[in-house]
Amino acid sequence: MAKSGRKASFASLGKHKKRLEEQPMRVQFAIDPNRFKRYSATGAGILLDYSKNRIDEEVMASLFDLARAAGVEERRDQMCEGEHINITEDRAVMHMALRYQGEHPVPVDGQDVMPEIRAVLAAIKAYTDAVRNGEIRGHGGEQITDVVNIGIGGSDLGPSMVTLALAPYTRPDLRAHYVSNVDGAHIHDTLKGLDPKKTLFIVASKTFTTDETMTNANSARAWIADALGEEAVPNHFAAVSTNIPACAKFGIREDRIFGFWDWVGGRYSVWSAIGLPIALAVGYDNFAAFLKGADAMDRHFLSTPLENNLPVIMAVLGVWYRNVWGFSTHAVLPYDQRLSRFAAYLQQQDMESNGKSVTLAGKPVGWSTGPIVWGEPGTNGQHAFYQLIHQGTDVIPADFLIAAKPHEHLPPHHDKLVANVLAQSEALMLGKTEEEVVEELKAQGLSKARIKELTPHKVFPGNRPSNTLFYEQLTPETLGSLVALYEHKVFTQGVIWNVNSYDQWGVELGKQLAKALLPKVAGEQSGEGHDSSTQGLLAYYLANKG
Numbered sequence: 062m063a064k065s066g067r068k069a070s071f072a073s074l075g076k077h078k079k080r081l082e083e084q085p086m087r088v089q090f091a092i093d094p095n096r097f098k099r100y101s102a103t104g105a106g107i108l109l110d111y112s113k114n115r116i117d118e119e120v121m122a123s124l125f126d127l128a129r130a131a132g133v134e135e136r137r138d139q140m141c142e143g144e145h146i147n148i149t150e151d152r153a154v155m156h157m158a159l160r161y162q163g164e165h166p167v168p169v170d171g172q173d174v175m176p177e178i179r180a181v182l183a184a185i186k187a188y189t190d191a192v193r194n195g196e197i198r199g200h201g202g203e204q205i206t207d208v209v210n211i212g213i214g215g216s217d218l219g220p221s222m223v224t225l226a227l228a229p230y231t232r233p234d235l236r237a238h239y240v241s242n243v244d245g246a247h248i249h250d251t252l253k254g255l256d257p258k259k260t261l262f263i264v265a266s267k268t269f270t271t272d273e274t275m276t277n278a279n280s281a282r283a284w285i286a287d288a289l290g291e292e293a294v295p296n297h298f299a300a301v302s303t304n305i306p307a308c309a310k311f312g313i314r315e316d317r318i319f320g321f322w323d324w325v326g327g328r329y330s331v332w333s334a335i336g337l338p339i340a341l342a343v344g345y346d347n348f349a350a351f352l353k354g355a356d357a358m359d360r361h362f363l364s365t366p367l368e369n370n371l372p373v374i375m376a377v378l379g380v381w382y383r384n385v386w387g388f389s390t391h392a393v394l395p396y397d398q399r400l401s402r403f404a405a406y407l408q409q410q411d412m413e414s415n416g417k418s419v420t421l422a423g424k425p426v427g428w429s430t431g432p433i434v435w436g437e438p439g440t441n442g443q444h445a446f447y448q449l450i451h452q453g454t455d456v457i458p459a460d461f462l463i464a465a466k467p468h469e470h471l472p473p474h475h476d477k478l479v480a481n482v483l484a485q486s487e488a489l490m491l492g493k494t495e496e497e498v499v500e501e502l503k504a505q506g507l508s509k510a511r512i513k514e515l516t517p518h519k520v521f522p523g524n525r526p527s528n529t530l531f532y533e534q535l536t537p538e539t540l541g542s543l544v545a546l547y548e549h550k551v552f553t554q555g556v557i558w559n560v561n562s563y564d565q566w567g568v569e570l571g572k573q574l575a576k577a578l579l580p581k582v583a584g585e586q587s588g589e590g591h592d593s594s595t596q597g598l599l600a601y602y603l604a605n606k607g
């Protein structure tokens with residue numbers, strides 16, 4: 062689709078807006094008892110209710126037309142076939158192969174990658190089983206009780222989010238910790254209270270050059286060497302990377318290096334050996350089930366017509382709000398405490414993928430691309446930022462996530478959680494009209510003057526969009542399906558926006574400047590040549606660093 066075609070499509074979608082404003086959702090629900098049935102779909106064990114959106118059949122049809130015209134289906138096939146759709150890095154995008162459960166070969170650049178993938182999975186199984194059952198121990202023969210994963214970005218957010226989400230599957234005698242920040246406080250506070258004899262470090266880095274990770278890895282190495290001697294280091298470290306020689310150079314034993322490949326983007330790497338700490342924490346079988354759940358969502362994405370395709374539906378709704386209504390943020394609100402890092406994980410997945418402003422051809426895009434993604438678990442958020450979602454000047458489309466079955470038997474907690482999530486989407490959709498507010502205040506016996514004064518503050522505009530994702534229980538399979546659902550949503554939006562969702566050049570500039578600033582911050586070089594703000598801040602630091 063030509064650039065002008067996209068622009069024209071977004072503009073022509075605008076003609077539907079007025080109709081949807083004049084007939085808000087509360088009216089549409091009143092006239093159509095089938096609205097839930099019409100606008101809900103299931104896939105890989107997940108129910109998506111998207112009926113509480115500013116849509117009607119005409120809008121949805123136009124949005125699916127747009128997805129088709131933009132080439133979503135063709136690009137999806139190209140991705141599967143191993144084409145180098147990551148054009149700026151000249152790489153295939155094959156994270157789906159990492160969780161593929163079928164028997165067919167999966168060629169990348171003419172070579173079937175499945176034997177290699179399966180070999181790494183077998184090595185992960187053997188190693189994690191051995192650590193968990195005490196066959197592999199620390200240098201002095203003690204059983205490993207604490208695993209510290211050192212990584213950042215995709216080498217941290219996926220495994221840390223998943224470990225937390227799958228807490229019911231962990232063992233109290235084998236704890237996983239995650240150190241990412243170059244701020245020494247992170248590793249310091251993590252190691253405080255840990256016993257070097259029983260601690261295993263995983264250095265996780267696709268490139269094995271990321272400064273934060275190498276700095277933390279060196280501090281961890283010194284912590285082990287100081288406590289147990291240099292010779293203990295190989296028994297307390299494993300590594301995950303695409304850069305095997307760099308892992309060996311760091312002193313990691315060859316049989317404790319777990320590889321992956323350049324066709325796996327960092328933010329899509331949780332399915333690769335980057336999942337090693339997950340397998341340690343919840344056991345290999347649960348990690349395998351997580352992969353299986355993702356594969357189930359892949360099958361759904363690859364084979365379901367766009368009209369019933371969960372990731373595609375969520376993607377086109379996002380485009381509708383971003384490009385036609387101009388909404389710039391998207392909230393992800395899990396009513397699932399264990400998904401408390403899910404939004405943070407999705408921030409990288411979505412914002413690093415679609416936070417782009419040139420097309421695949423390198424021309425400025427003429428439309429908005431990726432939204433700001435954010436969120437916190439409910440019900441906590443209700444007592445913090447939901448005020449703005451209900452009555453603020455910005456409209457914030459939201460995804461609510463909720464399980465039917467909790468892992469705990471603690472009535473009445475879960476019923477209350479469910480009542481709250483349903484209440485929120487209902488309140489956002491319905492709002493509260495002036496007449497309703499007046500009635501309510503009259504019933505409370507307030508004076509006419511007070512009612513007049515209070516009414517504008519108590520009116521809720523309503524017609525605020527949300528999706529609800531319902532799943533049976535937050536199992537490893539379900540979590541895999543959920544993560545893959547969002548991956549394919551991001552992919553679909555990237556195709557519609559015509560950007561490369563698989564590079565991240567925007568991360569580079571800050572890295573380069575930090576490197577140049579370090580000798581100046583360390584007081585080894587003068588700070589001249591920088592802007593006056595940077596120089597002023599540098600001078601303050603040097604005067605106060607102590």
Ligand SMILES: O=P(O)(O)OC[C@H]1O[C@H](O)[C@H](O)[C@@H](O)[C@@H]1O
Pocket residue numbers: 213214215216265266267268269270271274327328413565568
């Ligand atoms: O795994 P690594 O090579 O250490 O990279 C860690 C992270 O750093 C980079 O800055 C990228 O923006 C991320 O996509 C990546 O996940």
